Each structure stands twice: as C-alpha cells, then as structure tokens.
Amino acid sequence: MTEIFKTTLGSIQEVDSLSYMRESISDNSIDLVMTSPPFALLRKKDYGNMAEGEYVNWFEAFGKEFFRILKPSGSLCIDIGGSWIPGQPTRSLYHFELLIMLCRKLGFHLAQEFYWWNPSKLPTPAEWVNIRRIRVKDAVNSVYWLSKTPWPKASNRRILYPYSDSMKSLLKNGYHAKTRPSGHDISNNFSVDNQAAIPPNLLAIPNTESNSYYLRYCRERNLTIHPARFPSILPEFFIRMLTDEGDLVIDPFGGSCVVGDVCERLNRHWICCELDRKYTLGAIGRFDVESQKEQIYDATFYKIFNPSSLWEVNDIEPLNTDGGKERRLKIKKSSEGKGINQ
Numbered sequence: 639m640t641e642i643f644k645t646t647l648g649s650i651q652e653v654d655s656l657s658y659m660r661e662s663i664s665d666n667s668i669d670l671v672m673t674s675p676p677f678a679l680l681r682k683k684d685y686g687n688m689a690e691g692e693y694v695n696w697f698e699a700f701g702k703e704f705f706r707i708l709k710p711s712g713s714l715c716i717d718i719g720g721s722w723i724p725g726q727p728t729r730s731l732y733h734f735e736l737l738i739m740l741c742r743k744l745g746f747h748l749a750q751e752f753y754w755w756n757p758s759k760l761p762t763p764a765e766w767v768n769i770r771r772i773r774v775k776d777a778v779n780s781v782y783w784l785s786k787t788p789w790p791k792a793s794n795r796r797i798l799y800p801y802s803d804s805m806k807s808l809l810k811n812g813y814h815a816k817t818r819p820s821g822h823d824i825s826n827n828f829s830v831d832n833q834a835a836i837p838p839n840l841l842a843i844p845n846t847e848s849n850s851y852y853l854r855y856c857r858e859r860n861l862t863i864h865p866a867r868f869p870s871i872l873p874e875f876f877i878r879m880l881t882d883e884g885d886l887v888i889d890p891f892g893g894s895c896v897v898g899d900v901c902e903r904l905n906r907h908w909i910c911c912e913l914d915r916k917y918t919l920g921a922i923g924r925f926d927v928e929s930q931k932e933q934i935y936d937a938t939f940y941k942i943f944n945p946s947s948l949w950e951v952n953d954i955e956p957l958n959t960d961g962g963k964e965r966r967l968k969i970k971k972s973s974e975g976k977g978i979n980q
C-alpha cells in the first residue's frame with residue numbers, strides 16, 4: 639500500500655514515482671504532468687539531488703514514462719532552476735541538456751518555454767554576486783512546457799491578467815494604426831478592449847510564503863516543512879491553461895503536494911507521488927477544509943526598471959583583467975567613517 643491519503647479527487651502516494659508509473663498508470667491516460675524535480679544544485683537539499691553530470695541520464699527513465707502515460711492532447715510542465723559549476727563563476731548546461739534530451743531523444747515537442755521570475759530571490763552565489771561583483775542575481779527558473787504532439791490542448795483565455803495603466807490609456811485615447819520601426823504592422827485590432835491582457839512567458843511570482851495554513855500545520859505538529867516548495871500560483875497557471883475540470887494531473891516529485899492542493903481547489907483529479915514520509919506527513923494538512931479555503935490570489939504588479947536607469951550615476955571603473963579571479967575587496971568609507979565592504 640503506497641496510498642497514504644486520499645480525497646474524492648486524488649491521492650498522495652508515498653512511493654518512488656518511476657515504479658508507480660510503470661506499475662499503476664496506463665498508456666495515454668494523463669492530461670498533465672506538472673512538476674518540479676530535484677535540481678542539480680551545488681548546495682544539496684535535504685532530499686538529495688543528482689549531480690549535474692548524471693542528471694540527464696537519471697531523468698531519462700522518468701521522461702520515457704511521462705511520454706507513455708500522457709494523452710496525445712496532454713502536456714508536461716517542468717519547473718527547473720539552473721546551477722553553477724563548482725568553484726568557478728560559470729553555469730552548468732544541465733537544464734539545457736535535459737530539454738534537448740526530452741525533445742531530440744524522447745520525442746517531446748517544446749510547446750513554449752516560460753521563465754518564472756522570483757522577485758524575492760536572494761543574490762547567490764554570494765561569492766560571485768555580492769563579493770567579487772562579477773555576476774548578477776540569478777532570479778529566474780525555466781518552466782518547460784512540453785507536449786506529446788504539436789497540438790496539446792490549451793487556452794490563454796484562462797490565464798489573462800489586468801491591463802497595465804498604459805494599455806488602459808491607449809484603449810481610452812485611441813491608437814493610430816501604423817507600422818513600427820521593427821516592420822510590424824500594428825493594426826486597429828490592437829485597440830480592441832478585450833477586458834484583460836494576454837500574459838507574456840515571464841511569470842512574476844514571489845516565493846515568500848510565511849504564514850500559510852500549511853506552514854502553521856507543520857509547525858504546530860512539529861513536522862518537517864518542505865524546503866523547496868513552489869508557490870501555488872505557478873502550477874495553477876499551467877493547470878488552468880492546460881486542463882479542464884475532471885482532467886487528471888500527476889506530480890511525480892510531489893514534495894508538499896502543492897499540485898494536489900491546487901487541483902483539489904480547481905476540481906481536477908490528481909496524483910502526487912513523494913518518496914519521503916517526512917514531507918507527505920505535512921502535505922496531508924493542505925487538504926484540511928480551512929486550508930482549502932485559504933485565499934491564494936495575488937494582484938501585485940511588479941515594475942521592472944529599465945537596465946539603463948542608473949548608468950549615468952554609476953562609477954566608471956576599469957574592469958579587472960583577470961575576470962575577478964583574485965578576490966579583491968573594495969573598501970568604501972561610510973558616513974560614520976567606518977569602512978564598509980561594497
């Protein structure tokens with residue numbers, strides 16, 4: 639028995655999802671695989687991560703099963719973060735290699751790639767970003783939306799968002815049809831008020847949960863809080879866009895079962911697989927009535943500065959010709975006269 643919890647819509651399976659898919663899920667039966675697998679991180683998480691060199695091989699067996707169990711209209715969405723090469727300020731290619739393997743070797747189609755921007759992401763690795771100042775904050779994860787055929791079912795009408803102020807004024811004051819410098823012909827159709835805007839493939843979602851029912855549930859019972867939860871708005875975006883009520887969604891790397899939680903609210907059938915009992919125990923709390931009533935919508939608008947905003951006032955200093963290989967700290971006098979690291 640691997641089923642440790644169930645509702646009328648879904649179940650949490652405490653199991654290795656690879657064996658579970660092989661033994662219990664039939665071909666062409668799943669509408670959406672929505673997941674965030676363990677990443678190949680430099681700093682290992684508690685639940686164990688594959689080394690970047692072994693990652694693609696490890697994932698391939700899962701990828702084959704995803705392809706087999708998905709319906710022809712189905713989708714696979716993978717939230718994945720990049721990683722650094724140990725000891726040097728360069729990036730691993732593992733998540734690109736993963737994407738290439740899934741498409742070139744297993745036959746998936748890349749329906750679209752998304753970027754999840756987490757505005758609250760800390761600047762890491764501190765050595766390259768804060769101390770040597772030779773790289774910038776890595777604040778996006780990729781979300782690969784893959785499909786078994788080039789025509790997965792989908793509608794962007796399900797995930798519209800409010801017009802920006804500039805779009806509202808454009809709609810109010812009218813728009814003159816013209817050709818842009820890029821050569822694009824902007825027709826009058828652009829001034830039709832559709833009540834809401836089509837989102838770009840950049841999703842701004844902070845990961846700052848601090849007082850949710852799930853957290854309180856775990857704290858009160860002394861249960862382990864999952865250290866790598868994604869915000870529910872992320873899977874909800876794809877579940878809304880790619881599935882209908884009554885469809886079946888699986889998360890093979892379920893963690894704290896955010897995917898099951900969202901599906902339960904949206905009336906989708908769901909299966910969450912998670913190997914580790916210390917996470918499934920907390921996941922069960924997500925299905926308490928009070929938890930299910932919790933408000934999870936967020937109407938925050940993020941403003942991203944144009945990168946040129948401060949160019950005029952920044953100090954122009956020569957670049958280190960060794961690319962920052964030697965660690966040099968710049969000491970600046972603060973107003974109190976104390977030296978501060980900058």
Ligand SMILES: C[S@@+](CC[C@H](N)C(=O)[O-])C[C@H]1O[C@@H](n2cnc3c(N)ncnc32)[C@H](O)[C@@H]1O
Nearest residue numbers: 654655674676685867868891893894896912913
């Ligand atoms: C990045 S976490 C997922 C977190 C989840 N999205 C959430 O928001 O809570 C990946 C999870 O996959 C689990 N895992 C790793 N290999 C697994 C396997 N073969 N079968 C089931 N779960 C697995 C790990 O224990 C870990 O909890």
